[in-house]
Amino acid sequence: MTQALQATGIGVALGGVMVLHGIDVNLAAGQWTSIVGPNGAGKSTLLKALAGLLPHTGDVHLMDRPLGQWRGRERARCLAWLGQGEAGADDLSVWDVAMLGRLPHQAWLAAPSGADRVAVEQALRATQAWDWRERPLGALSGGERQRVLLARLLAVQADVMLMDEPLANLDPPHQADWLLLVRELVAQGRTVVSVLHEIGMALHADQMVVMAQGRVCHQGACDDVLTHRAVEQVFDHRVAIHPLGDEWVALPCAPPAVAPP
Numbered sequence: 001m002t003q004a005l006q007a008t009g010i011g012v013a014l015g016g017v018m019v020l021h022g023i024d025v026n027l028a029a030g031q032w033t034s035i036v037g038p039n040g041a042g043k044s045t046l047l048k049a050l051a052g053l054l055p056h057t058g059d060v061h062l063m064d065r066p067l068g069q070w071r072g073r074e075r076a077r078c079l080a081w082l083g084q085g086e087a088g089a090d091d092l093s094v095w096d097v098a099m100l101g102r103l104p105h106q107a108w109l110a111a112p113s114g115a116d117r118v119a120v121e122q123a124l125r126a127t128q129a130w131d132w133r134e135r136p137l138g139a140l141s142g143g144e145r146q147r148v149l150l151a152r153l154l155a156v157q158a159d160v161m162l163m164d165e166p167l168a169n170l171d172p173p174h175q176a177d178w179l180l181l182v183r184e185l186v187a188q189g190r191t192v193v194s195v196l197h198e199i200g201m202a203l204h205a206d207q208m209v210v211m212a213q214g215r216v217c218h219q220g221a222c223d224d225v226l227t228h229r230a231v232e233q234v235f236d237h238r239v240a241i242h243p244l245g246d247e248w249v250a251l252p253c254a255p256p257a258v259a260p261p
């Protein structure tokens with residue numbers, strides 16, 4: 001199976017402290033992988049290292065080529081990024097924000113091509129952000145803003161898409177729309193890697209990477225009970241995964257009762 005991203009021995013230090021320790025992961029091409037784990041586990045840091053956005057030790061290969069051997073624009077066409085709580089660009093219109101996703105396709109200072117405009121319109125329609133295209137990003141609600149940033153990622157039309165908490169601020173119908181969108185992207189042969197706190201949504205992926213304390217505790221199929229047990233363990237059994245029809249649901253659990261003194 002072709003690997004879209006392969007990380008070997010990834011170590012990252014932030015503020016002089018090691019926050020990732022010797023991470024090895026293989027993320028298959030044409031699949032959706034979700035990364036889950038408690039707050040501070042290192043999920044966002046791993047995603048940034050995979051995107052080449054952070055200095056790290058170890059190796060990352062994108063489509064079987066070392067990340068460092070990709071030229072900047074070529075890599076930006078292949079790998080698209082949606083960060084967590086991205087700030088800035090508030091004065092830009094929604095259209096212009098989504099058009100930023102086309103920069104890797106455009107010659108320096110060139111006007112957007114017809115293909116760029118088609119890609120942006122498709123992306124804004126896919127996230128139901130088309131009607132706001134003339135509004136400034138800063139005038140949108142949190143969920144509306146997130147859908148525009150998702151459109152920017154889609155506009156890249158990259159083969160590999162990394163998303164850090166893509167469901168942040170999205171209401172349940174738009175979370176369901178995102179799930180359909182990801183399934184469609186994967187059906188087209190694209191690779192999606194998402195950091196998710198919504199374990200129930202994360203279980204819809206093909207593969208799951210389970211992290212805690214800067215390490216990968218488990219990587220496996222989302223329908224494998226070993227993966228479920230690993231998820232329950234990293235969350236100190238405060239979440240339990242149960243079958244529901246053909247799917248899996250994650251339910252929160254009360255803390256264990258403390259025996260009276």
Ligand SMILES: Nc1ncnc2c1ncn2[C@@H]1O[C@H](COP(=O)(O)OP(=O)(O)OP(=O)(O)O)[C@@H](O)[C@H]1O
Nearest residue numbers: 014015017019037038039040041042043044045046
């Ligand atoms: N700039 C920084 N300097 C020092 N430590 C940092 C810095 N940024 C993050 N960290 C630490 O690195 C660890 C991993 O952070 P990271 O954001 O990758 O975790 P996460 O699993 O994505 O968490 P969350 O679920 O809360 O978003 C945390 O302990 C965090 O406090």
